Amino acid sequence: MGDVRGRGVAALGVTGLVAPLTLALTAAAPAQAASCTTQAGPYQKQVERFLGRPVDGKQSAADCTAIQAFQNRHGITPAIGYAGPVTWGVVDLMNRQKAAGNNPGKDGACPVNKGRIACVNLTLQLSWVQDGKKLVYGPVPVRTGRKGYTTRTGLKKIYWRDIDHVSNLYDVPMPYSQFFDGGQAFHSVNLSMWNPPGSHGCVNMTTKDAKAYWSLLRSGDDVFVYGRKPGT
Structure with a gap:
């Protein structure tokens, strides 16, 4: 693998005809079916609000089903309907992406x-x-x-x-x-x-x-x- 890495780096500076060392992520295994938890997570209210559920901070069977479906859709494990930090991280990122709107370069960081x-x-x-x-x-x-x-x-x-x-x-x-x-x-x-x-x-x-x-x-x-x- 070391020799392959060397050829890939050389390709960057010398020629585009040599296939580089490639970095990719193997597909995640399908989530295993899991039971819904009855426990409310630390981000229960935030996730309820995002998913359009009644915002009361309490876990209901319907809340858990909605959260679990969201977790399965995005490969969040364990998919047990618990509104924990990983699920909140995905929700928070989606909210911030939406807030960026159609002017992603407004921070001026990408060269014009x-x-x-x-x-x-x-x-x-x-x-x-x-x-x-x-x-x-x-x-x-x-x-x-x-x-x-x-x-x-x-x-x-x-x-x-x-x-x-x-x-x-x-x-x-x-x-x-x-x-x-x-x-x-x-x-x-x-x-x-x-x-x-x-x-x-x-x-x-x-x-x-x-x-x-x-x-x-x-x-x-x-x-x-x-x-x-x-x-x-």
Whole structure:
């Protein structure tokens, strides 16, 4: 694996024809069926409010069913309907993404003097494509590197693209891969974008968004990654 890593790093500086070392997350195993808990979690009221349930801070059978369905939808385990910190983390992130609205670059962090550029805000787990100050596509939710495999920050360039890529580390498909930093790439996954804890460094996207990025971006286009993913 060390030799493969060396060739991948060399590819970044020398040629885009050598397949890089790829970092991807294997698909999560399907959640096991679990019974609903009768216990209210520390974030019961917040999760009730988000899910449109009566906000009383008390766990009911209907509350638990709604929370459990949310957990199953996004791969949160254990899916027992408990409004704990992991579930609240997903809800809080969704709320903050919604608050960003259609002006994701309002913080001024992503460069506007580079022409077409793909921006990745790790803090909000959002990505978009802009051209100068003009928003071209997005913002869209993304799933970036987990603790220990963080998506590296800074200004980068797309240097290699492979529409039907397969990870040579994990033997999993990485459709619409566009590599911008060693083995880190934009690519689609068949997972919720809010599935914790995150990828092995890549910027995961839905198939729809990965296809759009594939159409919009080209080798040599800039990518700017900034912020810090919650929990990393």
